[in-house]
Amino acid sequence: MTLPSRPGLEAVPAYRQGRSAPEGASKLSSNESPHPPLPAVVRAVQERLGTINRYPDMSAAALRDDLAARYDVDPALVTVGAGSVELAAQLIHAVAGEGDEVIFAWRSFEAYPSLVRIAGATPVAVPLTAEHAHDLDAMLAAITPRTRAIFVCNPNNPTGTVVGAADLERFVAAVPRDVLVVIDEAYVHFDRTDSFGAGIELFRRHPHVAVLHTFSKAYGLAGLRVGYAISPREVAENQRKVAVPFGVTDLAQVAARASLAAEEELAARIDEVVAQRDRLHDLLTDAGWPAVPSQANFVWVAAGERTEELEALLRDGGVITRAFPGEGVRISSGSVDDIDRVAAALVREAVTA
Template structure:
């Protein structure tokens, strides 16, 4: 007899990883589909991980006190305000598990980080996607008016994945003031290090101001530790206690803990790489714009082409040039900013696209 499975899983889409690039003769291929950091880990981080390898026969320290303490000092909060997870995606999952009952709603802008609806559904909650505004940013008015008594948590993705748009401090302030105080607002700042917008909402400031705010950060993007899985929430102590209860036990490995500690000590060095990526983002943005492509200004380590019905034709050009990008059919294309050599290839695509899209006479 076959085992029975949870009802509905047959219709449930798995999380889609960014595609690998297609091999093209004579061209080095680059993966620009997962918002990864193109740089290898810093030597000090490699050394810290190597130092921890000899004890991987032992379980990691479950409370991760040293790392939580270091993150807490970084933000001048208490270690009781820090909850860790195997990537910030696991912390987002913990948040939903900790604050929703079956049938409660989890609100987020859409399109945004693809895991939100998946995490909500697996937790037994109902996803509440609210369409983005025409400019690719969150429609906070629509979100505020869509709150129901069943809405328990609202994710604000700042900058937004995949559009790269930023929420202003003023807009987020008035949004949080307008939602019920028992609804948790999570500022997902996975790309915060790349954000240079002077008016942006700053998660930690919102956290200090409002008791119903939590902030999500990751070591995967700017810190380049995507393969080790490490992220955290800055949240109120009661929430942190409950996040720990629903976390996968020992989900944060000893290697990840050591890499996290070493990265916090190397922030200046990491900043140099972040600065290069931000400069590269500008260079690629300017080229895409000059080519007449519908690129949005972005404060993250990726750019969004709002290409709609031209998405298929543009996606084919990236593929022919051995670049993998994230394609949302008939919607747009998200291109991760890579190392300069990979970005030069985006410029090639931009030139070809300009020729392809130019009005024919």
């Protein structure tokens, strides 16, 4: 007996999580925060443990109110999901279906093509420039009457490059108003360029922009899975229709609210991650590896045919990274000790070369 299988799923690869690290090694494969949760966040979660027999507020009203106040928008325009990846799925399902197209840069967030195919739409991947950045002119040229959405991952995962605020403004203005531009700012807190905060400002000025943020990276809540989108009203309404019911747990909601109230403490942690990111970049370039300047919490090394060599070198030095065969290695910014371990591995290579 052969069980039914949905046509087209053979083209959808399973999402590949960053490799786990053995005892004593540094896990720099998943862009996680190297810091433990803030004490205030831990307390907020602990105080709610006694009510986990109850369903969460499916609308996440309190969290949405906090976010709406933060960005001075109507709470009806704020949607929540289990991380920005689930919100990306919501947006795709809200605007695209069979026969439609969704454009994104490539390489970019690896879930984009799978999410588009799962929605029944067609992914349109536009190659990055030689500088590993979005090719905005090529993305505009890829728009057809079937295009329903365009994703701009800014800063881009896995390359860490950004689209500057002025260039992003020109791009959004050139996209037809019946095409949704999704600015995925999962790593925005680590951006030290003029593109920081550009997504929200573009949302205010253009009727066809949605913005994605997550609590998984800078806020250190990767294990609780919570993110949010700010979208045009009709899009937000449709997102709620396609969202998984009760997808954001009560614990995730209270942790997110506590994190929003502790941003001064978080800012110091973010500054440390940025400092170690820049140190990581310099260590790699000094060792002769083609590291790309990054505005995220990781560094991309465009190692090409030497990708496996670099991954093995770091693995032998106790550092677990994310390798994309034949393309490069993405190394998360970790603690001082983590980056010390990267430095030691690179020194060993220089000594043995």
